[in-house]
Amino acid sequence: MIIPAPSRTRPGTGTFALGPDTPLHVPDPELAPVAAVLREQLAPATGCHFPPGRGGIELALDAGLGAETYQLTVAADGIRIAGGDAAGVFYGVQSLRQLLPPQTFRRAPLSAGPVLVGCTEIEDRPRFGWRGVLLDVARHFFTKRDVLRMIDLMALHKLNVLHLHLTDDQGWRLEIKRYPRLTEAGCWRHESQQGWDPGGDGRPHGGYYTQDDIREIVAHAATRHVTVIPEVDVPGHTQAAITAYPELGNTGEQLQVATGWGVGTRVLNVSDATLDFVRNVFDEVVELFPGTLIGVGGDECPKEEWKASEAAQARMAALGLRNEDELQSWFIGQVSDHLATRGRRLLGWDEILEGGLPPGATVASWRDHHGAVKAARAGHDVITSPAREVYLDYRQSASPDEPVPVGTVLPIEEVYAFEPVPEELAGTQAEERVLGAQCGLWTEAIDNVRVLDFQAFPRMSAFAETVWSSADRDAASFMTRLTEHHLPRLDALDVEYRPLDGPHPW
Numbered sequence: 001m002i003i004p005a006p007s008r009t010r011p012g013t014g015t016f017a018l019g020p021d022t023p024l025h026v027p028d029p030e031l032a033p034v035a036a037v038l039r040e041q042l043a044p045a046t047g048c049h050f051p052p053g054r055g056g057i058e059l060a061l062d063a064g065l066g067a068e069t070y071q072l073t074v075a076a077d078g079i080r081i082a083g084g085d086a087a088g089v090f091y092g093v094q095s096l097r098q099l100l101p102p103q104t105f106r107r108a109p110l111s112a113g114p115v116l117v118g119c120t121e122i123e124d125r126p127r128f129g130w131r132g133v134l135l136d137v138a139r140h141f142f143t144k145r146d147v148l149r150m151i152d153l154m155a156l157h158k159l160n161v162l163h164l165h166l167t168d169d170q171g172w173r174l175e176i177k178r179y180p181r182l183t184e185a186g187c188w189r190h191e192s193q194q195g196w197d198p199g200g201d202g203r204p205h206g207g208y209y210t211q212d213d214i215r216e217i218v219a220h221a222a223t224r225h226v227t228v229i230p231e232v233d234v235p236g237h238t239q240a241a242i243t244a245y246p247e248l249g250n251t252g253e254q255l256q257v258a259t260g261w262g263v264g265t266r267v268l269n270v271s272d273a274t275l276d277f278v279r280n281v282f283d284e285v286v287e288l289f290p291g292t293l294i295g296v297g298g299d300e301c302p303k304e305e306w307k308a309s310e311a312a313q314a315r316m317a318a319l320g321l322r323n324e325d326e327l328q329s330w331f332i333g334q335v336s337d338h339l340a341t342r343g344r345r346l347l348g349w350d351e352i353l354e355g356g357l358p359p360g361a362t363v364a365s366w367r368d369h370h371g372a373v374k375a376a377r378a379g380h381d382v383i384t385s386p387a388r389e390v391y392l393d394y395r396q397s398a399s400p401d402e403p404v405p406v407g408t409v410l411p412i413e414e415v416y417a418f419e420p421v422p423e424e425l426a427g428t429q430a431e432e433r434v435l436g437a438q439c440g441l442w443t444e445a446i447d448n449v450r451v452l453d454f455q456a457f458p459r460m461s462a463f464a465e466t467v468w469s470s471a472d473r474d475a476a477s478f479m480t481r482l483t484e485h486h487l488p489r490l491d492a493l494d495v496e497y498r499p500l501d502g503p504h505p506w
Protein backbone atom coordinates (compact mmCIF):
# COMPACT_ATOMS: atom_id res chain seq x y z
CA MET A 1 0.00 0.00 0.00
CA ILE A 2 3.02 2.30 0.30
CA ILE A 3 4.09 4.68 -2.51
CA PRO A 4 6.95 4.66 -3.38
CA ALA A 5 7.20 0.88 -2.98
CA PRO A 6 9.61 -0.16 -0.19
CA SER A 7 12.55 -2.46 -0.88
CA ARG A 8 11.18 -5.30 1.26
CA THR A 9 7.96 -5.92 3.20
CA ARG A 10 7.20 -8.94 5.37
CA PRO A 11 3.57 -8.79 6.52
CA GLY A 12 2.91 -10.27 9.95
CA THR A 13 -0.22 -11.20 11.84
CA GLY A 14 -2.07 -9.12 14.41
CA THR A 15 -2.33 -5.37 14.87
CA PHE A 16 -0.97 -2.56 16.98
CA ALA A 17 -3.62 -0.26 18.42
CA LEU A 18 -2.64 3.39 18.10
CA GLY A 19 -4.73 5.22 20.68
CA PRO A 20 -4.87 8.62 22.36
CA ASP A 21 -2.31 7.56 24.99
CA THR A 22 0.24 5.78 22.79
CA PRO A 23 3.64 6.92 24.05
CA LEU A 24 6.54 8.05 21.89
CA HIS A 25 10.10 7.14 22.85
CA VAL A 26 12.89 9.13 21.18
CA PRO A 27 16.12 8.63 23.14
CA ASP A 28 18.38 10.40 20.62
CA PRO A 29 18.14 14.23 20.68
CA GLU A 30 19.14 14.30 17.01
CA LEU A 31 15.73 12.82 16.23
CA ALA A 32 13.72 15.48 18.06
CA PRO A 33 12.82 17.27 14.78
CA VAL A 34 11.57 13.99 13.28
CA ALA A 35 9.50 13.36 16.40
CA ALA A 36 8.04 16.85 16.03
CA VAL A 37 6.95 16.11 12.46
CA LEU A 38 5.48 12.76 13.54
CA ARG A 39 3.37 14.55 16.15
CA GLU A 40 2.35 17.25 13.69
CA GLN A 41 1.34 14.71 11.03
CA LEU A 42 -0.31 12.06 13.20
CA ALA A 43 -1.82 13.89 16.16
CA PRO A 44 -4.77 15.69 14.52
CA ALA A 45 -6.46 12.66 12.95
CA THR A 46 -5.54 10.02 15.54
CA GLY A 47 -6.23 12.24 18.54
CA CYS A 48 -2.97 10.93 19.97
CA HIS A 49 -0.63 13.43 21.61
CA PHE A 50 2.23 10.99 22.02
CA PRO A 51 3.26 11.42 25.64
CA PRO A 52 6.93 10.52 26.12
CA GLY A 53 7.51 6.94 27.25
CA ARG A 54 8.11 3.35 26.21
CA GLY A 55 5.71 0.75 24.91
CA GLY A 56 4.32 2.71 21.97
CA ILE A 57 6.30 4.12 19.05
CA GLU A 58 10.09 4.24 19.25
CA LEU A 59 12.36 6.23 16.93
CA ALA A 60 16.05 5.32 16.94
CA LEU A 61 19.27 5.68 15.01
CA ASP A 62 21.05 2.50 13.96
CA ALA A 63 24.64 2.97 12.83
CA GLY A 64 24.45 -0.35 10.96
CA LEU A 65 22.01 1.09 8.43
CA GLY A 66 23.04 3.33 5.54
CA ALA A 67 22.06 6.90 4.71
CA GLU A 68 18.31 7.45 4.21
CA THR A 69 17.70 3.80 5.12
CA TYR A 70 15.16 2.61 7.68
CA GLN A 71 13.56 -0.44 9.21
CA LEU A 72 9.97 -0.16 10.34
CA THR A 73 8.60 -2.88 12.59
CA VAL A 74 4.98 -2.93 13.62
CA ALA A 75 4.33 -5.55 16.33
CA ALA A 76 1.32 -6.00 18.59
CA ASP A 77 3.25 -4.49 21.50
CA GLY A 78 4.89 -1.55 19.74
CA ILE A 79 6.18 0.18 16.62
CA ARG A 80 9.88 0.71 16.09
CA ILE A 81 11.48 2.85 13.39
CA ALA A 82 15.25 2.58 13.16
CA GLY A 83 17.14 4.68 10.63
CA GLY A 84 20.72 4.98 9.46
CA ASP A 85 20.33 8.73 9.90
CA ALA A 86 17.59 11.23 10.73
CA ALA A 87 16.44 11.19 7.10
CA GLY A 88 16.02 7.43 7.27
CA VAL A 89 13.89 7.70 10.42
CA PHE A 90 11.88 10.48 8.76
CA TYR A 91 11.14 8.21 5.78
CA GLY A 92 10.13 5.47 8.21
CA VAL A 93 7.59 7.88 9.68
CA GLN A 94 6.28 8.68 6.19
CA SER A 95 5.82 4.96 5.55
CA LEU A 96 4.08 4.53 8.90
CA ARG A 97 1.59 7.22 7.90
CA GLN A 98 0.78 5.17 4.82
CA LEU A 99 0.10 2.07 6.93
CA LEU A 100 -2.77 3.97 8.57
CA PRO A 101 -6.17 4.46 6.93
CA PRO A 102 -6.39 7.31 4.39
CA GLN A 103 -8.66 9.35 6.64
CA THR A 104 -5.71 9.83 9.00
CA PHE A 105 -4.39 12.26 6.38
CA ARG A 106 -7.19 14.59 7.43
CA ARG A 107 -6.86 17.08 10.22
CA ALA A 108 -9.62 15.75 12.44
CA PRO A 109 -10.53 12.24 13.60
CA LEU A 110 -13.39 10.80 11.57
CA SER A 111 -14.15 7.93 13.92
CA ALA A 112 -13.73 7.25 17.60
CA GLY A 113 -11.41 4.61 19.00
CA PRO A 114 -7.85 3.52 18.29
CA VAL A 115 -6.41 3.24 14.81
CA LEU A 116 -5.35 -0.35 14.08
CA VAL A 117 -2.03 -0.82 12.29
CA GLY A 118 -1.35 -4.23 10.74
CA CYS A 119 1.84 -5.92 11.97
CA THR A 120 4.60 -5.81 9.41
CA GLU A 121 8.34 -5.51 8.92
CA ILE A 122 9.65 -3.13 6.29
CA GLU A 123 13.24 -2.57 5.18
CA ASP A 124 13.72 0.27 2.81
CA ARG A 125 16.23 2.53 1.17
CA PRO A 126 16.22 4.75 -1.89
CA ARG A 127 17.71 3.80 -5.22
CA PHE A 128 18.93 7.38 -5.84
CA GLY A 129 20.07 10.17 -3.56
CA TRP A 130 18.61 12.90 -5.82
CA ARG A 131 14.86 12.63 -6.07
CA GLY A 132 13.92 16.01 -7.39
CA VAL A 133 11.11 18.25 -8.47
CA LEU A 134 11.69 21.40 -10.47
CA LEU A 135 9.11 24.06 -9.72
CA ASP A 136 9.01 27.08 -12.01
CA VAL A 137 7.77 30.03 -9.96
CA ALA A 138 8.94 32.54 -12.58
CA ARG A 139 6.47 31.98 -15.43
CA HIS A 140 3.68 32.06 -12.91
CA PHE A 141 4.25 33.02 -9.32
CA PHE A 142 3.28 30.58 -6.60
CA THR A 143 2.96 31.92 -3.09
CA LYS A 144 5.06 30.86 -0.15
CA ARG A 145 2.16 28.80 1.18
CA ASP A 146 1.87 26.99 -2.16
CA VAL A 147 5.57 26.17 -2.02
CA LEU A 148 5.38 24.96 1.59
CA ARG A 149 2.49 22.71 0.64
CA MET A 150 4.41 21.33 -2.34
CA ILE A 151 7.31 20.53 -0.01
CA ASP A 152 4.95 18.57 2.25
CA LEU A 153 3.57 16.65 -0.73
CA MET A 154 7.10 15.90 -1.92
CA ALA A 155 8.03 14.59 1.53
CA LEU A 156 5.02 12.28 1.54
CA HIS A 157 6.56 10.75 -1.59
CA LYS A 158 10.12 10.70 -0.17
CA LEU A 159 11.25 13.25 -2.75
CA ASN A 160 14.14 15.29 -1.43
CA VAL A 161 15.27 18.07 -3.79
CA LEU A 162 13.19 21.10 -4.69
CA HIS A 163 14.83 22.88 -7.62
CA LEU A 164 13.21 26.30 -7.50
CA HIS A 165 13.34 28.16 -10.83
CA LEU A 166 13.28 31.72 -9.48
CA THR A 167 14.01 33.93 -12.46
CA ASP A 168 13.13 34.06 -16.12
CA ASP A 169 12.09 36.39 -18.93
CA GLN A 170 8.59 36.53 -17.43
CA GLY A 171 9.52 37.45 -13.87
CA TRP A 172 12.17 37.80 -11.16
CA ARG A 173 10.91 36.27 -7.91
CA LEU A 174 13.71 36.66 -5.39
CA GLU A 175 14.40 39.75 -3.32
CA ILE A 176 18.00 40.91 -3.82
CA LYS A 177 18.78 43.68 -1.33
CA ARG A 178 21.46 45.25 -3.45
CA TYR A 179 19.26 45.47 -6.55
CA PRO A 180 15.72 46.35 -5.42
CA ARG A 181 14.46 47.05 -8.92
CA LEU A 182 14.72 43.33 -9.72
CA THR A 183 11.57 42.78 -7.71
CA GLU A 184 10.12 46.30 -8.01
CA ALA A 185 10.16 46.34 -11.81
CA GLY A 186 11.13 42.78 -12.68
CA CYS A 187 8.44 40.81 -10.88
CA TRP A 188 5.32 42.25 -12.53
CA ARG A 189 4.09 41.92 -16.06
CA HIS A 190 1.17 43.87 -17.37
CA GLU A 191 -0.60 40.93 -18.93
CA SER A 192 -0.04 37.43 -20.15
CA GLN A 193 -0.21 36.14 -23.68
CA GLN A 194 -3.60 35.13 -24.99
CA GLY A 195 -4.10 31.89 -26.84
CA TRP A 196 -3.55 28.40 -25.49
CA ASP A 197 -2.22 29.93 -22.32
CA PRO A 198 -4.96 29.77 -19.67
CA GLY A 199 -3.18 32.58 -17.81
CA GLY A 200 -3.76 34.88 -20.76
CA ASP A 201 -6.53 36.86 -19.19
CA GLY A 202 -4.99 40.23 -19.93
CA ARG A 203 -4.59 40.91 -16.22
CA PRO A 204 -1.32 41.80 -14.52
CA HIS A 205 0.60 38.96 -12.92
CA GLY A 206 3.41 38.95 -10.42
CA GLY A 207 4.82 38.37 -6.97
CA TYR A 208 8.11 37.58 -5.29
CA TYR A 209 9.62 36.07 -2.17
CA THR A 210 11.32 38.27 0.38
CA GLN A 211 14.54 36.93 1.82
CA ASP A 212 12.63 36.12 5.01
CA ASP A 213 10.12 34.12 2.93
CA ILE A 214 13.00 32.15 1.46
CA ARG A 215 14.50 31.47 4.89
CA GLU A 216 11.14 30.13 5.97
CA ILE A 217 10.84 27.90 2.89
CA VAL A 218 14.37 26.56 3.38
CA ALA A 219 13.81 25.92 7.10
CA HIS A 220 10.50 24.18 6.53
CA ALA A 221 12.03 22.05 3.79
CA ALA A 222 14.84 21.03 6.16
CA THR A 223 12.30 19.60 8.62
CA ARG A 224 11.06 17.45 5.71
CA HIS A 225 14.58 16.47 4.61
CA VAL A 226 14.13 18.42 1.40
CA THR A 227 17.00 20.52 0.05
CA VAL A 228 15.96 23.64 -1.82
CA ILE A 229 18.27 24.45 -4.72
CA PRO A 230 17.76 27.91 -6.17
CA GLU A 231 17.94 28.52 -9.88
CA VAL A 232 18.85 32.00 -11.02
CA ASP A 233 18.99 31.55 -14.77
CA VAL A 234 21.88 33.26 -16.64
CA PRO A 235 22.89 34.51 -19.13
CA GLY A 236 19.67 33.82 -21.11
CA HIS A 237 16.13 33.83 -19.70
CA THR A 238 16.95 37.25 -18.23
CA GLN A 239 14.50 39.69 -19.80
CA ALA A 240 12.96 40.52 -16.39
CA ALA A 241 16.38 41.44 -14.98
CA ILE A 242 17.23 43.51 -18.06
CA THR A 243 13.87 45.27 -17.71
CA ALA A 244 14.81 46.24 -14.16
CA TYR A 245 18.36 47.28 -15.13
CA PRO A 246 18.62 48.04 -18.88
CA GLU A 247 22.41 48.40 -18.58
CA LEU A 248 22.59 44.61 -18.17
CA GLY A 249 21.34 44.13 -21.73
CA ASN A 250 23.00 44.50 -25.09
CA THR A 251 20.90 47.31 -26.55
CA GLY A 252 20.22 49.70 -23.68
CA GLU A 253 16.51 49.75 -24.57
CA GLN A 254 13.91 49.95 -21.84
CA LEU A 255 12.22 46.56 -22.09
CA GLN A 256 9.09 45.16 -20.49
CA VAL A 257 8.89 41.94 -18.51
CA ALA A 258 8.02 39.30 -21.12
CA THR A 259 4.34 38.48 -21.43
CA GLY A 260 4.66 35.74 -24.02
CA TRP A 261 6.19 32.28 -23.93
CA GLY A 262 8.95 30.60 -25.85
CA VAL A 263 12.65 31.29 -25.80
CA GLY A 264 13.34 35.04 -25.66
CA THR A 265 16.07 36.80 -27.62
CA ARG A 266 17.41 38.81 -24.68
CA VAL A 267 20.67 37.90 -23.04
CA LEU A 268 22.95 39.55 -20.48
CA ASN A 269 25.87 41.47 -21.91
CA VAL A 270 29.37 40.29 -21.04
CA SER A 271 30.78 43.48 -19.54
CA ASP A 272 32.74 43.53 -16.29
CA ALA A 273 29.90 45.50 -14.69
CA THR A 274 27.37 42.82 -15.59
CA LEU A 275 29.62 40.07 -14.27
CA ASP A 276 29.91 42.05 -11.03
CA PHE A 277 26.13 42.23 -10.91
CA VAL A 278 25.88 38.49 -11.36
CA ARG A 279 28.48 37.84 -8.66
CA ASN A 280 26.71 40.17 -6.24
CA VAL A 281 23.37 38.48 -6.89
CA PHE A 282 24.86 35.05 -6.28
CA ASP A 283 26.50 36.31 -3.08
CA GLU A 284 23.03 37.01 -1.70
CA VAL A 285 21.72 33.72 -3.09
CA VAL A 286 24.37 31.61 -1.33
CA GLU A 287 23.57 33.31 1.96
CA LEU A 288 19.97 32.13 1.68
CA PHE A 289 20.39 28.59 0.37
CA PRO A 290 22.65 26.30 2.39
CA GLY A 291 22.99 23.47 -0.19
CA THR A 292 26.31 22.97 -1.96
CA LEU A 293 24.80 23.22 -5.42
CA ILE A 294 23.53 26.49 -6.85
CA GLY A 295 21.52 26.47 -10.08
CA VAL A 296 22.67 28.91 -12.76
CA GLY A 297 20.39 27.68 -15.52
CA GLY A 298 22.46 28.19 -18.63
CA ASP A 299 19.72 26.73 -20.82
CA GLU A 300 18.49 28.04 -24.16
CA CYS A 301 20.87 30.98 -24.22
CA PRO A 302 20.04 33.12 -27.25
CA LYS A 303 23.22 34.23 -29.01
CA GLU A 304 22.00 36.68 -31.69
CA GLU A 305 22.49 39.78 -29.53
CA TRP A 306 26.07 38.76 -28.84
CA LYS A 307 26.64 38.20 -32.56
CA ALA A 308 25.43 41.75 -33.21
CA SER A 309 27.25 43.36 -30.29
CA GLU A 310 30.64 44.97 -30.83
CA ALA A 311 31.41 44.71 -27.13
CA ALA A 312 30.64 41.00 -27.04
CA GLN A 313 32.73 40.39 -30.16
CA ALA A 314 35.59 42.38 -28.64
CA ARG A 315 35.37 40.29 -25.46
CA MET A 316 35.51 37.11 -27.55
CA ALA A 317 38.53 38.35 -29.46
CA ALA A 318 40.34 39.40 -26.28
CA LEU A 319 39.76 35.97 -24.76
CA GLY A 320 40.60 34.11 -27.96
CA LEU A 321 37.14 32.51 -28.12
CA ARG A 322 36.03 31.12 -31.46
CA ASN A 323 32.27 31.38 -31.17
CA GLU A 324 29.36 32.40 -28.97
CA ASP A 325 29.03 28.90 -27.49
CA GLU A 326 32.48 29.39 -26.05
CA LEU A 327 31.48 32.84 -24.82
CA GLN A 328 28.50 31.31 -22.99
CA SER A 329 30.87 28.72 -21.48
CA TRP A 330 33.28 31.41 -20.42
CA PHE A 331 30.41 33.30 -18.79
CA ILE A 332 29.25 30.21 -16.90
CA GLY A 333 32.88 29.54 -15.98
CA GLN A 334 33.11 33.00 -14.40
CA VAL A 335 30.05 32.24 -12.29
CA SER A 336 31.48 28.84 -11.41
CA ASP A 337 34.78 30.36 -10.27
CA HIS A 338 32.91 32.84 -8.12
CA LEU A 339 30.70 30.20 -6.53
CA ALA A 340 33.85 28.19 -5.77
CA THR A 341 35.19 31.10 -3.72
CA ARG A 342 32.02 30.75 -1.63
CA GLY A 343 32.46 26.98 -1.27
CA ARG A 344 29.69 26.17 -3.75
CA ARG A 345 29.41 24.34 -7.04
CA LEU A 346 27.12 24.96 -9.94
CA LEU A 347 24.24 23.05 -11.36
CA GLY A 348 23.32 23.84 -14.96
CA TRP A 349 21.24 22.47 -17.80
CA ASP A 350 22.86 20.40 -20.52
CA GLU A 351 23.42 23.42 -22.79
CA ILE A 352 26.35 24.36 -20.56
CA LEU A 353 28.21 21.44 -22.16
CA GLU A 354 28.26 23.19 -25.52
CA GLY A 355 31.41 25.22 -25.16
CA GLY A 356 33.09 23.10 -22.44
CA LEU A 357 32.12 22.52 -18.80
CA PRO A 358 33.67 24.12 -15.73
CA PRO A 359 35.23 21.60 -13.33
CA GLY A 360 32.94 20.30 -10.62
CA ALA A 361 29.76 21.31 -12.45
CA THR A 362 26.69 19.09 -12.13
CA VAL A 363 24.62 18.76 -15.28
CA ALA A 364 20.87 18.36 -15.47
CA SER A 365 19.96 16.95 -18.87
CA TRP A 366 16.53 17.75 -20.20
CA ARG A 367 16.57 17.52 -23.97
CA ASP A 368 17.35 13.81 -24.13
CA HIS A 369 19.92 11.56 -22.44
CA HIS A 370 22.75 12.70 -24.66
CA GLY A 371 24.00 15.46 -22.35
CA ALA A 372 23.89 13.20 -19.31
CA VAL A 373 25.89 10.51 -21.07
CA LYS A 374 28.54 12.92 -22.29
CA ALA A 375 28.88 14.70 -18.94
CA ALA A 376 28.94 11.49 -16.87
CA ARG A 377 31.62 9.99 -19.11
CA ALA A 378 33.65 13.18 -18.61
CA GLY A 379 33.43 12.61 -14.86
CA HIS A 380 30.66 15.07 -13.99
CA ASP A 381 27.73 14.36 -11.73
CA VAL A 382 24.48 14.31 -13.66
CA ILE A 383 20.76 14.40 -13.06
CA THR A 384 18.38 13.20 -15.72
CA SER A 385 15.18 15.10 -16.42
CA PRO A 386 14.18 14.33 -20.01
CA ALA A 387 11.25 16.51 -21.07
CA ARG A 388 9.61 13.75 -23.08
CA GLU A 389 9.45 11.47 -20.04
CA VAL A 390 9.12 13.57 -16.89
CA TYR A 391 7.92 17.10 -17.74
CA LEU A 392 4.68 17.24 -15.86
CA ASP A 393 3.61 20.46 -17.57
CA TYR A 394 3.02 18.27 -20.65
CA ARG A 395 -0.56 17.27 -21.39
CA GLN A 396 -1.84 14.04 -19.87
CA SER A 397 -3.92 12.87 -22.82
CA ALA A 398 -4.81 13.83 -26.37
CA SER A 399 -8.31 14.86 -25.29
CA PRO A 400 -9.27 18.41 -26.30
CA ASP A 401 -10.65 18.79 -22.77
CA GLU A 402 -7.19 18.58 -21.19
CA PRO A 403 -6.97 21.92 -19.35
CA VAL A 404 -3.28 22.30 -20.15
CA PRO A 405 -2.82 21.34 -23.80
CA VAL A 406 0.96 21.72 -23.82
CA GLY A 407 3.73 19.50 -25.17
CA THR A 408 3.45 15.90 -26.22
CA VAL A 409 1.08 13.52 -24.45
CA LEU A 410 2.67 12.16 -21.27
CA PRO A 411 0.33 9.78 -19.48
CA ILE A 412 1.09 8.43 -16.01
CA GLU A 413 2.08 5.02 -17.41
CA GLU A 414 4.91 6.63 -19.36
CA VAL A 415 6.14 8.52 -16.34
CA TYR A 416 6.12 5.25 -14.41
CA ALA A 417 8.18 3.60 -17.17
CA PHE A 418 10.89 6.28 -16.89
CA GLU A 419 14.35 4.85 -16.20
CA PRO A 420 16.65 7.47 -14.62
CA VAL A 421 19.89 5.85 -15.80
CA PRO A 422 20.46 6.30 -19.55
CA GLU A 423 20.88 2.97 -21.32
CA GLU A 424 24.34 3.92 -22.58
CA LEU A 425 25.57 4.35 -19.00
CA ALA A 426 23.91 1.32 -17.41
CA GLY A 427 26.51 -1.13 -16.19
CA THR A 428 29.45 1.19 -16.95
CA GLN A 429 31.61 2.98 -14.43
CA ALA A 430 30.03 6.29 -15.34
CA GLU A 431 26.67 5.03 -14.05
CA GLU A 432 27.81 6.08 -10.57
CA ARG A 433 27.72 9.68 -11.77
CA VAL A 434 23.94 9.59 -12.10
CA LEU A 435 22.84 11.14 -8.83
CA GLY A 436 19.19 10.67 -9.68
CA ALA A 437 16.46 12.42 -11.58
CA GLN A 438 13.94 15.17 -11.35
CA CYS A 439 10.54 15.82 -12.80
CA GLY A 440 9.70 19.25 -14.17
CA LEU A 441 6.81 21.51 -13.30
CA TRP A 442 7.29 24.36 -15.75
CA THR A 443 4.45 26.78 -15.42
CA GLU A 444 3.92 28.74 -18.62
CA ALA A 445 0.47 27.17 -18.75
CA ILE A 446 -0.06 26.57 -15.04
CA ASP A 447 -1.39 29.75 -13.55
CA ASN A 448 -2.61 28.63 -10.14
CA VAL A 449 -2.15 25.96 -7.54
CA ARG A 450 -5.28 24.02 -8.52
CA VAL A 451 -3.90 23.52 -12.04
CA LEU A 452 -0.52 22.72 -10.51
CA ASP A 453 -2.14 19.89 -8.52
CA PHE A 454 -3.87 18.65 -11.66
CA GLN A 455 -0.65 18.52 -13.64
CA ALA A 456 1.54 17.19 -10.83
CA PHE A 457 -0.63 14.43 -9.44
CA PRO A 458 -0.78 11.56 -9.60
CA ARG A 459 2.11 11.59 -12.10
CA MET A 460 4.49 12.80 -9.40
CA SER A 461 3.52 9.75 -7.33
CA ALA A 462 4.63 7.57 -10.26
CA PHE A 463 7.82 9.58 -10.65
CA ALA A 464 8.62 9.09 -6.95
CA GLU A 465 8.65 5.36 -7.45
CA THR A 466 11.09 5.63 -10.38
CA VAL A 467 13.69 7.33 -8.20
CA TRP A 468 13.07 5.62 -4.86
CA SER A 469 12.11 2.02 -5.65
CA SER A 470 14.18 -0.71 -7.27
CA ALA A 471 14.51 -0.81 -11.05
CA ASP A 472 12.37 -3.97 -11.34
CA ARG A 473 9.32 -2.22 -9.95
CA ASP A 474 5.87 -3.42 -10.91
CA ALA A 475 3.48 -1.14 -12.81
CA ALA A 476 0.38 -3.22 -12.06
CA SER A 477 1.14 -3.16 -8.33
CA PHE A 478 1.69 0.59 -8.51
CA MET A 479 -1.67 1.21 -10.17
CA THR A 480 -3.43 -0.92 -7.54
CA ARG A 481 -1.71 0.86 -4.66
CA LEU A 482 -2.46 4.17 -6.33
CA THR A 483 -6.18 3.62 -6.86
CA GLU A 484 -6.94 1.71 -3.67
CA HIS A 485 -4.80 3.60 -1.17
CA HIS A 486 -2.94 6.59 -2.48
CA LEU A 487 -5.63 8.57 -4.30
CA PRO A 488 -7.79 8.42 -1.15
CA ARG A 489 -4.81 9.87 0.75
CA LEU A 490 -4.50 12.66 -1.81
CA ASP A 491 -8.26 13.26 -1.50
CA ALA A 492 -7.89 13.55 2.27
CA LEU A 493 -5.03 16.02 1.74
CA ASP A 494 -7.16 18.07 -0.65
CA VAL A 495 -4.91 17.48 -3.63
CA GLU A 496 -6.86 18.20 -6.82
CA TYR A 497 -5.20 15.52 -8.89
CA ARG A 498 -6.29 14.50 -12.36
CA PRO A 499 -8.59 11.48 -12.04
CA LEU A 500 -7.28 8.45 -13.93
CA ASP A 501 -10.33 8.51 -16.19
CA GLY A 502 -9.95 12.26 -16.65
CA PRO A 503 -9.67 14.94 -17.76
CA HIS A 504 -12.05 16.53 -15.32
CA PRO A 505 -13.17 18.46 -13.23
CA TRP A 506 -12.37 21.30 -15.62
Ligand code: TNX
Nearest residue numbers: 299300349366391393442443
Ligand atom coordinates in the same frame (compact mmCIF):
# COMPACT_ATOMS: atom_id res chain seq x y z
C1 TNX B 1 12.20 23.95 -21.67
S1 TNX B 1 13.90 22.67 -19.39
C2 TNX B 1 12.76 24.84 -20.76
C3 TNX B 1 11.87 25.68 -19.94
C4 TNX B 1 10.44 25.56 -20.38
C5 TNX B 1 10.08 24.10 -20.63
C6 TNX B 1 8.63 23.90 -21.01
C7 TNX B 1 14.66 23.91 -19.71
C8 TNX B 1 16.00 23.93 -19.21
N1 TNX B 1 14.09 24.89 -20.45
O1 TNX B 1 12.31 27.01 -19.97
O2 TNX B 1 9.63 26.09 -19.40
O3 TNX B 1 10.89 23.61 -21.67
O4 TNX B 1 8.26 22.55 -21.00
